[in-house]
Amino acid sequence: MSKTNRVGSSPVRDLLALTARPEVISFAGGLPAPELFDVEALRTAFDQALSRRTLQYAPTEGDPDLRARVAERLTDRGLPTGAEDLVVTTGSQQALTLAVTALLEPGSVVAVEEPTYLAALQAFRLAGARVVPVPGDNHGIDPDALAEVVKRERPTMLYLVPTFANPTGRTLTADRRARVAALADRHGLWVVEDDPYSELRYRGNPLPPLAAHSERVLHVGSFSKIGAPGLRLGWLRGPAELLRSLVIVKQAADLHTSTIDQAAAAVYLGAGDIGRHIAGLRAAYRERRDAMIRALPSTLPPGASWSDPDGGMFVWVELPDGVDTGELLPKALAQDVAFVPGAPFYATTPNPSTMRLSFTTNTVPQIEEGMRRLATAFH
């Protein structure tokens, strides 16, 4: 059956298996630190939210209170938004798949930065889309290169994680944001701005979201990194006409997102402590980032380079030519440490010498110990 074949296997699933042994210090997953979850505040929020209303079916667009809270927060961050501009999704992964379903046909072209988020690549492949990389550098994709790709390939969609990208940690500059948005407007290109990390900034000043520059940008956000991923809550901001299609696609996907989880998140965001909670995450993750960056020179072999992210969860490492991180991984696991080889993050030709390290899940002493183990694996 051709369809079942296209579904294929899943690199994410294979990778998740790496971190199962408790003695492994894993830099592989993109997991928030569980010890930093705001457990008691969320417990209170669930208790307050649970009612006959929140146990019942609910509108596909999402809980009105949650949409209003998210709209306020986006507006405060420089993206003027009303509740009616938002659809709540079952995690930001669903937002991505809804956009894919509403906008792409088999054979449609999707432009991406390379490397990029592998579950997005998986969703594009499942839809039968053709993925085309846009060249870039440490400041994100190059708008001139994008103009070339648009001219040559006529993509329907550009997918970006413009702020603290997964897997590279890179951030698209303000100037490039404006130029990418102008290209989208000029050519009727849809841009998906996947934005789970931008509130996890450890230095420098926030940049306006790409969506602030153009109505052609679908802005996708998430509760997973600022609150907790277990609630599976994301949101999608877009123009009214497209939201109507997305709501119909979502209705077929799961009717609506958990009523109780949405209501609990609305109570939690409404309680007003999220700012303080995020400040705590930033302080802890900044130390972890610094610990990893500090350890890298003595961990990696000569000739290695790495990104120096201003925020987010990931450091991207490039080892000297000829080193295959896929072959290195079993040696690392033998030392009870894990990372993700870079190859699955590439849409086209992978660079086998790359790897992704997450610094959020482990404490500073765990990071230091994990980096020592990694150094052993390299020798």
Place this chain on the structure above:
Amino acid sequence: MSKTNRVGSSPVRDLLALTARPEVISFAGGLPAPELFDVEALRTAFDQALSRRTLQYAPTEGDPDLRARVAERLTDRGLPTGAEDLVVTTGSQQALTLAVTALLEPGSVVAVEEPTYLAALQAFRLAGARVVPVPGDNHGIDPDALAEVVKRERPTMLYLVPTFANPTGRTLTADRRARVAALADRHGLWVVEDDPYSELRYRGNPLPPLAAHSERVLHVGSFSKIGAPGLRLGWLRGPAELLRSLVIVKQAADLHTSTIDQAAAAVYLGAGDIGRHIAGLRAAYRERRDAMIRALPSTLPPGASWSDPDGGMFVWVELPDGVDTGELLPKALAQDVAFVPGAPFYATTPNPSTMRLSFTTNTVPQIEEGMRRLATAFH
């Protein structure tokens, strides 16, 4: 954009708007009765379930405890099932859409009973499938007619609600179940058995699920009608090879279903009171069913007929030829009573004289008053 056009509009959404005014007695929605929700037991379950683990990302297949509980309950109902045979889904609507994504291509043929669940028809249309009805009668589809359709149309999938169907309330007989399953085995047809209602039986003896007869049957279940729909929990039981594909499709759809909602449902099912709770639902819904059936002869015009369901949520009404229930609906709403016109439940040529009435959402006095209003609308 052709894709956005295919998304089209949604009859379900338009219908949900009917029930918004509080003074309307609505027989339109397929909502469980909120006053019967087991609120305090679910509150306790959420409180017990909430932890650092249940706020974190989780495996795509679902919570191991929830899968084990559901497997036990299916086994007790005559469908031998292990936890590993199940994938937890974000409501049974997601189970349906995952099966559609994994199995259908644009142009694939789906056989259905007619009329059938309209959100299933919507999911098939979104996938670009061609929907072909299988003739039947008050005992469900006719296996001889199915054999004809299989020969003529070569469908990839047969979609059925074999027990207390939505919208008709009909149940496929035991003999026909065996014959449908044998056809599926012989012709390599996938059968989706959508089974949200079978525990809501008000008379007669349970029938073995269709899935008990064949490995070609994907059995889809739901927490929505026995527990609460707000948690958005369903499950899909199928053969190992297909489950692997479905898990990959689900990963692209939403990574996994809410960790906390799954854990709360596992605690709730494990507490052992679900049997008593369902017995209470049955007792209340049986009275409501009887009240509606009792009122119909004096409500409907001469020449009308209706189904007499052994369980579930719905009575299907056929009015005399020439009556268009779509035209009747504004008159009913003017009397502050609502129903669903039958036309959207048809895959092909609708019978405009049909309507669906739900008896679960309203109390017996509300049903009696609503039926009086409906009688007024008819005159």
